[in-house]
Amino acid sequence: MAHLCVNIDHVATLRQARGGQEPDTVAAAVLAEMAGAAGITAHLREDRRHMQDRDIELLRQVVQTKFNLEMAPTDEMVAIACRVKPDECTLVPEKRQELTTEGGLDAAGQTERLRAVVQRLRATGITVSLFIEPDLRQIEAAHAAEAQVVELHTGRYAQARGDLLIEKEYARLLTGAEAALAHGLRVNAGHGLNYRNVKPVADISGMEDLNIGHSIISRAVFVGLDLAVREMLSLVE
Ligand code: PXP
16 A cells, blocks of 8 residues: 655645745644644755754754655755654755756766765665666666665656557556565655645555655645645545
8 A cells, every 4th residue: 555645845845935834844743643644745946945953943842753855865965854854864966956856867967976875864774765767777777876765757657648649657656666665665646746646646655655746736726735635535545
């Protein structure tokens, strides 16, 4: 059975729109956990466009399930992670101008550099996941970089239109998950998942955590966070 980790970045996006104190990310985390989420995910970006350092510190203290920190594999972020000690770090690429995380991490193109980052994080007791495209080359590189987990990028699956394309992208996820498991990696997935497309991904054999943000926070605007999380949970589990 897959688990739901709620990405609450967009609660911070809304708060930053006015630069004040609400809505509060800690309240969002507590509500999501009370609704049954198995984890809370937050992305600390280099430009601090949504989550701030203070959010990450408070979330670490408050989250009682699993706290997953998404971050770029930079010295600044590694230092923060080693101090705050989230349960899991998901390493993502980061380009300042992008709207959201667009592509997966190029693990194959920087395996040695990533291995050094993974080692520093693992030495602090943090589980390390790499956010990658479901490609064999990237999966092998994640294994070589000594990550314990991969998060398969579901963006192309989520954006595919028409049955043929959707099936093609879904097949990539299936093959990717199989290959990752065969390499002894644990498998998470995320990006662009919503109430309509999540079920087949949750059903992939061996799938662990689904990191879902935008669709849940968007629905929460209309139905409340508690119901939005519960409805997603009923599809994921
Ligand atoms: N996983 C990763 C690595 C991400 O960068 C994001 C977006 O921050 C998500 C999952 C969640 O994507 P979405 O907001 O589209 O659900």
